[in-house]
Amino acid sequence: MKQLVDKYVNKLVSAGLAEEGAPLLGGLDAELVWNRSDPACNELEEVFGALNINSLLFSKPAEPYLSIIEYLAKGADKAIHPNDSETRTFMHDLPVIRDFKSRQITGALKERKSVIIPGYGIVTWGTVSPEQAFIFYSSVCFACFVKFFSDYLTEVRNGTVSKEQARVFERVVRQLTPLPEEPPVLMHGRFRLEEDVYRAISEAGRATVKHHLVDSFFGNVSFRYNNTLYISQTTSSLDELEGCIDPCPLDDSSCTSITASSEFTAHREVVLRTGMNAVLHGHPKFSVIISMDCEKEDCKFRGQCHTRCPEERFVKDIPIVPGEVGTGPYGLCHTLPPAMEGHRGVIVYGHGLFTVGQSDFNEAFTNLLNIERMCSDEYFHRVGV
Amino acid sequence: MNGWSGTILHIDLTNKTHRFEQPDSETYETWIGGKGLAGYYLHPHITRSWDDPEMPVIFMDGPLVGTASPTSGRMCIMSRSPLTGTVGDCSVGGSLGTELKKAGLDGIVITGKSDQLIGIEIIDKSITIRDASTFSGMGISLLYERQRGNGAVAMIGPAAENGVLFSSIVVDGSFAAGRNGIGLVLASKNLKYLTVKGTGRVAVHDNIGLKQAREDIFRQVAATPVLMGEHGIAYYGTGALYDLMDSRRMMPTANFRMTKFKSAHRMNASALNKKYSPKRAGCKGCHILCKKVGKGGTHIPEFETMSHFSALLENEDIEIMVRANALCNEMGMDTISASSTLACYSEITGKKLTGKQIISLLLDIGRGQGRGKELGQGSYRYAASKGQPELSISVKKQELPAYDPRGAYGMALAYATSTRGGCHLRAYPISHEILRKPVATDRFSFAGKARIIKIEEDQNAVVDSLTACKFVFFASSLEEYARVFTAVTGVHSTAQDLLKIGERIYYNERIMNARNGFSSKEDDLPPRFFKEAGSSGSNIKIKPLNRKEFLKARANYYKIRGLDENGMPIKEKASLLGLKWENHKGSELQ
Numbered sequence: 001m002k003q004l005v006d007k008y009v010n011k012l013v014s015a016g017l018a019e020e021g022a023p024l025l026g027g028l029d030a031e032l033v034w035n036r037s038d039p040a041c042n043e044l045e046e047v048f049g050a051l052n053i054n055s056l057l058f059s060k061p062a063e064p065y066l067s068i069i070e071y072l073a074k075g076a077d078k079a080i081h082p083n084d085s086e087t088r089t090f091m092h093d094l095p096v097i098r099d100f101k102s103r104q105i106t107g108a109l110k111e112r113k114s115v116i117i118p119g120y121g122i123v124t125w126g127t128v129s130p131e132q133a134f135i136f137y138s139s140v141c142f143a144c145f146v147k148f149f150s151d152y153l154t155e156v157r158n159g160t161v162s163k164e165q166a167r168v169f170e171r172v173v174r175q176l177t178p179l180p181e182e183p184p185v186l187m188h189g190r191f192r193l194e195e196d197v198y199r200a201i202s203e204a205g206r207a208t209v210k211h212h213l214v215d216s217f218f219g220n221v222s223f224r225y226n227n228t229l230y231i232s233q234t235t236s237s238l239d240e241l242e243g244c245i246d247p248c249p250l251d252d253s254s255c256t257s258i259t260a261s262s263e264f265t266a267h268r269e270v271v272l273r274t275g276m277n278a279v280l281h282g283h284p285k286f287s288v289i290i291s292m293d294c295e296k297e298d299c300k301f302r303g304q305c306h307t308r309c310p311e312e313r314f315v316k317d318i319p320i321v322p323g324e325v326g327t328g329p330y331g332l333c334h335t336l337p338p339a340m341e342g343h344r345g346v347i348v349y350g351h352g353l354f355t356v357g358q359s360d361f362n363e364a365f366t367n368l369l370n371i372e373r374m375c376s377d378e379y380f381h382r383v384g385v
Numbered sequence: 386m387n388g389w390s391g392t393i394l395h396i397d398l399t400n401k402t403h404r405f406e407q408p409d410s411e412t413y414e415t416w417i418g419g420k421g422l423a424g425y426y427l428h429p430h431i432t433r434s435w436d437d438p439e440m441p442v443i444f445m446d447g448p449l450v451g452t453a454s455p456t457s458g459r460m461c462i463m464s465r466s467p468l469t470g471t472v473g474d475c476s477v478g479g480s481l482g483t484e485l486k487k488a489g490l491d492g493i494v495i496t497g498k499s500d501q502l503i504g505i506e507i508i509d510k511s512i513t514i515r516d517a518s519t520f521s522g523m524g525i526s527l528l529y530e531r532q533r534g535n536g537a538v539a540m541i542g543p544a545a546e547n548g549v550l551f552s553s554i555v556v557d558g559s560f561a562a563g564r565n566g567i568g569l570v571l572a573s574k575n576l577k578y579l580t581v582k583g584t585g586r587v588a589v590h591d592n593i594g595l596k597q598a599r600e601d602i603f604r605q606v607a608a609t610p611v612l613m614g615e616h617g618i619a620y621y622g623t624g625a626l627y628d629l630m631d632s633r634r635m636m637p638t639a640n641f642r643m644t645k646f647k648s649a650h651r652m653n654a655s656a657l658n659k660k661y662s663p664k665r666a667g668c669k670g671c672h673i674l675c676k677k678v679g680k681g682g683t684h685i686p687e688f689e690t691m692s693h694f695s696a697l698l699e700n701e702d703i704e705i706m707v708r709a710n711a712l713c714n715e716m717g718m719d720t721i722s723a724s725s726t727l728a729c730y731s732e733i734t735g736k737k738l739t740g741k742q743i744i745s746l747l748l749d750i751g752r753g754q755g756r757g758k759e760l761g762q763g764s765y766r767y768a769a770s771k772g773q774p775e776l777s778i779s780v781k782k783q784e785l786p787a788y789d790p791r792g793a794y795g796m797a798l799a800y801a802t803s804t805r806g807g808c809h810l811r812a813y814p815i816s817h818e819i820l821r822k823p824v825a826t827d828r829f830s831f832a833g834k835a836r837i838i839k840i841e842e843d844q845n846a847v848v849d850s851l852t853a854c855k856f857v858f859f860a861s862s863l864e865e866y867a868r869v870f871t872a873v874t875g876v877h878s879t880a881q882d883l884l885k886i887g888e889r890i891y892y893n894e895r896i897m898n899a900r901n902g903f904s905s906k907e908d909d910l911p912p913r914f915f916k917e918a919g920s921s922g923s924n925i926k927i928k929p930l931n932r933k934e935f936l937k938a939r940a941n942y943y944k945i946r947g948l949d950e951n952g953m954p955i956k957e958k959a960s961l962l963g964l965k966w967e968n969h970k971g972s973e974l975q
Contacts, residue, residue, distance in 0.1 A: 001833050029833045030941035052843060052884040054836045089604050092864075110879035112864065127840050128817050129833070131824045234610055235821045244825075248616075253655050255616040255625040256632060259821055262608050265615050327614060328607025 001027040001130075002035075005055075008134040009035045016062055016177065016212070017141050022121075023059035027130050044123075046102035051109060053125045057133035060121035064175040065141040068148040071168045073118040080116065082143035083150070084288060085306065085351035086218070089325055091139055114140050142218075142283065146350075148172070149289045149379065156383045157295070173385070179373050180211055183366045189277075189359030194247075197225045201245055204280060204361035205238035213368055214238055214282035219352065220261035221361075224277040227251065229268055231260045238282075262326045269337035270356060278357035280364040284372035286379050287353040291320045293382065306330075306349050315378055318371055320347045345371045387590040388448030388874040389413050390489045393426075396505065396512065398574050399438060399497030403512050414876055415963065417883075418447035418491060420474055421850035421890040423463035424897070426494050427472065431897040435465045435473075436573040438498035444485065444539070444579070445493075447852035450670070451486035451587035453595055454869045455602045456854035458483055458668035462539075465901075466565035468550045468722070468763055469781045469806040472897045473565035476810070476849045478668030478676075479556035484537040487583025499575040506535055507581045517577040522546060524715045528578060529558035536582025542717025545572035547753030549761040551722035551784075555714065559676070559684050560668065563719040565783065565805055566763075590875030598868035602861045603672070609860035611820050612673055618856065619665065622677040623688035624654030626815075630692065633819060633828075634925045635792025637785070638696040640728035641778045641911075644789045644919030644927050646696035652703050657685050660703065673856060686710035686720070689809075692787035693724035698731065698738055705740035709747060716751030722763055723747060725777075725784030729764035730756075733771050781806030781907050790910060791919045791927050793818040795826065795834040798938050801908045802838060802946075804894040810855060812841035822859045831934050835941035843887035850890060889962040892947070896954045896964065905952035908939060 005027045012018040024041065026034045028048055034041055044056055061069055072080050073096045080094040081087075087094070095108040100120045108115035113136040114124045122140050126132030152169050155161045161169075184207050187200045201221050208214050208221070219238050222231035229248045236244035248257040248264060250272075257264045267279045294305065294313070301308040306322055307330035313320040319339040323332025332348045339346045344367045345355040353371055357363030396403045416422040423445040433440045442464040449457040460482030466473025485492070488509045495505075504517040520528055525542045532538045538557055545552035545568035552568035553561045562568075571577075589595055611617050611625065618625045630636045631649035638646045646652075657663070661679030668676075677685035686694065686706060690713075694706040713720045727746055731738050738746070749757025759767055764777035764784055778785050783806030790797030795814030803811040814837065818828035826833070844863060848855055851870065863880035871877050910930070919927030943950060947958035959966045 004833070027833070029836045030944045051881050052840050052888070054833060054840065089608055092601065110881040111867075127823075128837055129824050129826055135824065233821055233825075235824050252616070254628045254650070255621050255654050256628050257616045258611040258614055258618075258625050258629060259819070260610060260614075262610050262614065264610060324604060324607060326608035326610070328603065331607060 001029055002033045004130050005033060005035045008130045011134060012059060012137065015138065017065065017138055018059045019062045022062070023057065025055065025057045025130055025133065027055045029054065040100070043100060043102045043105075047105050047109065047123075050102070050106040051125065053127050055126040055130040055133045056123065057125070057130070057137055058121055058123045059137065061141055064172040065145060067168055067172050067175075069116060069122070069141070069144045070118055071165070072144055072148060073116050080144065080147065082147040083292065083350060084143050084146045085325060085348070086139050087143040088306065088350070091136070091143065094140055094143065116140065142285070145285055146288050146292070149285070150292050153289070153293055153379065153383055177212055179369060179376070183362070183369050184211070186361045186365060188362065191225060191360070194225065197223050197230050198245055200361055201230060201232065202241040204365060205232060205241040207365060208280065208282050208368070209239040211369065213284045213372060219282040220263050220267070221281070222261070222267040222271070222279045224250070224271045229264070229271065231257075231264055231267055233259050234261050263332070265327050265331075265333040266336045266354070269333060270340050270354070273337050273341055274356055276356035276358055278361050278364045279354060280357070280361060280368055281352055281354045282368055283352035284368065284375070286376040287347050287372050288350060290315050290375040290379055291347045291349045309349060315347065316374055317343065318345050318347055318374075319343055320349060322349045323351070325351070386410070386413075387588045388452065389418065390486060390491050390587070392490055394490050394493045394512070396493060396495045397497040398495060398499040398503070398514075398576065401499075401514050405510070413448070415886070416890065417847065417850035417886055419445050419461040419850040419852035420463065420476070420846060421886065422492060423461050423474065424472065424890055424893050427463055427465070428893060428897055431465060431472065432900055433465070435467045435570055438574070439496055440465055440570065441494050441496045442567070442570045442574065443492060443494050444481070446482050446486050446491050447850050448874050449851045449853060449869060450482045452589055452873050453599055454670070454853065454873060455599055455606070456668070456671045456673065456857045457852070458670035459852045459854055460485065461849055461852060462554055462562045462567055464567055464570040466567065466805060467569045468566035469783050470901055471781055471805050471903060472894045473567050473805055475554075475562035475564055475567055476852065476855075477554070477556050477560055477562040478671075478854070479537060479560035480669045481537040481539055481556045481581060482852065483669040484581040484583045486587055487585050488581055489583065489585050495574065495576065497574065502575050502577050504532075504578040504580070505576065507579070508536070509582075509584055520577050525555045525558060525717055526715055532578055532580050533558070535580035538578060538580050540578040540717070541568040541571045542715060542751070544716040544718040544751045544761070545569050547751065547761065548572075549718050549750060549753070550763045550766070551719040553717050553719050555717050559714060561714065561719070564721070564808065566719070568717050589873050591872040594872035595869060598865055598872055602857065602865050602869070605860040605865070606673065606857060609822070611822070611859050612856060618675045619673050621654040621658060622663070622675050622685055624657060624677075624685065624691050626688045627653045627691055629819060630788065631696075633792055634920055634922065634927050635789040636692055636696045637778075637787055637789045638920070639699050640697060640732040640776070641785075641789060641913055642732070642917070644792060645922065646699075648701040649696065651701065652691065652695040652706060654691075656703060657691075661685060661707075668854070671854060673854070675856065683707060684711060684714060689787045690720040690724070693721060693728070694743070697724055697728045697787070698743060700738075700740060700743060702740045705743055709743055712744060712747045712751070716747070718751060721786055722784045723750065725779070726760050726764040726767060729768050729777050730760060732776050733768060733773055775912050778911050778913065779807050780910060781903070783807040788815055789919055789927070790914055791930055793828045794831050794930070794938075795828070795838060797910060797914065797930055797935060798831065798834050798942060799838050799841070801910055801939060802842070802942055804891070804898055811845060812838045813845070813855060814838065814841065816859060820859060823862070831938035835938050836945050838942060839945045840884070842891050843884050845887075846890040847883045847887040850886070889964060892954065892959065892962050893964055895946070895948065896959065899953050905939070905943070905950075908952050910935070
């Protein structure tokens with residue numbers, strides 16, 4: 001358990017979600033182990049005692065998340081309500097309490113997967129692994145980031161930006177990590193061996209995380225080789241794909257795709273429709289933010305944009321389509337594949353960006369990077385910076 | 386009341402009388418319904434023999450049944466297990482739960498013994514007991530045809546009437562309450578069938594809240610490949626797991642002597658779909674629809690049945706697999722125990738069974754004739770009678786499902802600690818050890834598994850009490866279902882509140898088993914898993930389980946569960962959970 005606890009503490013820091021020395025992560029089997037001792041452990045151990053869980057994470061987020069979350073929490077009544085896909089599907093809302101007291105923390109965590117405590121940080125839990133606590137924490141940071149920038153754009157357009165909001169915005173923008181000027185060089189195709197396909201997928205996943213085009217947990221990667229789609233497994237971390245790639249025959253002769261990414265069907269349809277072989281899906285933040293910016297205030301589908309948007313929307317040459325995770329009636333597997341035909345990438349509303357490449361991941365990665373850069377430029381153009 | 390109807394029906398078959406009970410709201414809120422409430426009614430009788438006329442058999446709904454809550458069509462049937470001697474219960478689908486609720490009943494507690502074979506017919510709150518002697522020995526399909534006009538039908542087949550220790554209760558012709566030999570308890574009461582038809586509606590406290598929570602669950606289900614992915618169980622049935630278990634080298638083969646089956650690719654769900662072109666079917670109130678019915682009404686076997694009637698018996702004929710499933714259903718006997726008993730027989734006699742022999746032996750078991758008479762007592766009693774009890778791959782005398790524990794250490798622990806014997810449904814660590822939900826855990830490690838198993842047992846106790854289907858929890862959690870529960874009943878509840886009730890329900894079962902002498906001695910696995918390796922290959926090593934590590938994990942489990950070092954309940958813990966502590970054998974349970 002200690003090994004797992006230390007692993008996810010390190011991941012929080014390397015992903016830029018927490019400063020070194022900030023996270024406090026406890027794992028409980030028969031005995032409770034913390035990554036380090038801290039006076040806050042006493043309060044958190046009471047939380048452990050009151051909940052049927054096996055891990056508990058408390059940390060102050062790193063900048064720029066700290067400024068963003070503190071700002072949003074200040075204006076929240078009992079919870080923050082982001083509108084991105086991850087929150088809608090898994091987190092629902094993000095409770096906020098005011099005191100770092102076990103009773104209040106317990107009360108909030110009985111209902112939801114996380115709680116934000118302004119001035120202190122974020123607390124999340126897991127029932128199976130400390131990885132869950134890490135994922136929930138990461139989701140809170142991502143969702144708040146997207147909400148903050150989305151709200152700011154709307155307020156700019158409405159002329160209602162407050163002084164404090166402008167001040168926080170300025171500070172946050174100064175702290176953004178710039179995108180790399182050039183994409184990394186990845187393995188070149190055409191791949192001759194199955195082993196090369198596994199290595200190329202793992203390498204593309206790692207590069208996507210390293211360049212902050214996805215938080216560690218989100219996204220998926222696939223490559224078609226010999227009538228089989230090799231695809232990252234569901235809930236796999238893109239920076240740790242070794243051993244987490246499923247070979248899924250395209251002739252339906254096996255059901256091994258049940259542990260593959262929830263976007264297997266979308267990936268499969270994309271390669272079949274476009275003739276491309278590599279598909280890369282990340283959650284670059286400004287692509288997500290820009291996809292949620294719509295000026296049609298009086299649209300009858302307002303509030304249902306993620307499933308029912310009837311418009312043909314684009315940012316420059318990139319289509320923006322509605323669609324939910326998976327294969328339900330509003331699943332993105334219905335909207336993404338046709339939109340990908342003739343395009344280098346497609347953004348799914350409030351969710352993320354899919355790109356394609358022919359013989360390896362260089363083209364798909366370059367597209368991912370360039371489209372995110374374009375969306376970032378477009379965002380700052382729209383807010384007048 | 387909302388969600389609950391507020392009425393439990395008690396039927397005494399000895400005197401052919403019945404009465405209605407209105408439990409107070411505290412009883413409902415303490416036990417929820419389904420498995421929890423059934424355990425509450427079973428506990429006072431648990432030391433009786435399973436065939437004591439006063440031993441109840443309990444059919445119990447949860448508060449979500451009959452509402453728009455996702456996967457709410459299930460219910461619980463409970464008594465003391467003839468096979469294991471433990472508390473015996475099954476979650477079962479079909480329409481019985483829904484009809485029962487529409488009839489204004491939360492459950493039925495049946496005691497006594499009829500002097501002749503009878504059936505019970507319920508229409509709303511009108512109860513009729515009918516002579517069923519003309520149905521004696523009748524198979525499930527014909528009996529269902531005769532009774533289906535009366536609403537939902539629960540029935541036993543010839544196997545129960547012939548004393549098979551793993552006989553089932555079959556609902557609506559094909560939904561089996563398969564495990565623990567619960568059908569035999571009905572047979573001991575001379576009860577052949579039960580029909581229920583209801584015309585009422587279930588009151589819901591907050592329809593808008595229910596709609597919101599339901600949409601959240603639907604969204605999560607759609608995002609989960611194992612459920613709604615194009616190769617998921619919605620389209621291929623639970624057989625979708627078949628390829629995965631084989632590729633992970635944990636498919637029990639040749640009575641668990643191997644863990645990889647060379648013909649798996651020809652016996653999988655894809656092969657079944659090609660051959661039988663099945664359509665989707667399922668329980669009332671479910672949108673996943675995991676049941677598959679092929680051309681001409683052929684019932685496609687579920688995963689456990691597929692695996693055990695192929696790999697476990699080294700059968701390479703897909704038609705034999707389908708026929709064996711149909712035969713078990715027709716006779717009313719559990720496919721897992723039946724196939725495992727045949728595998729044990731095959732190993733002891735040293736003869737690999739042909740397809741013809743498999744079918745012939747199943748018929749003999751169901752009819753209680755020839756070799757089938759001794760095999761109908763299950764693998765443990767059969768193997769013990771041959772002086773080789775270790776060749777029964779069972780826990781607490783109940784045969785193991787189709788996940789080899791050497792390939793998933795959490796499953797190893799869960800098999801051992803299960804309160805109803807060899808079972809994958811008390812906790813289902815396959816969810817994270819193989820299916821990566823909610824996240825992946827290391828399947829070859831016991832680290833952290835004790836607490837995970839305890840939490841899962843608590844959760845599944847809640848799920849079987851609400852009642853809902855465990856499959857939906859690959860996608861959702863009690864966080865969402867607590868909102869459903871609150872919306873339906875008006876009783877505000879969080880996931881953690883429900884887990885606390887789950888802990889009470891499970892501890893109650895540990896107490897019931899302890900009162901019948903079960904302790905750590907029975908919380909164990911067959912020796913094969915500690916001595917023999919599985920089929921390694923493809924960079925996957927299937928090693929024997931390390932006994933020391935297993936025992937350490939079990940000791941951790943006892944500590945976390947609040948049991949003593951022998952797995953026995955403790956008065957203080959029982960008190961903390963609000964459970965009445967009854968002195969047994971003087972002063973202490975032990």
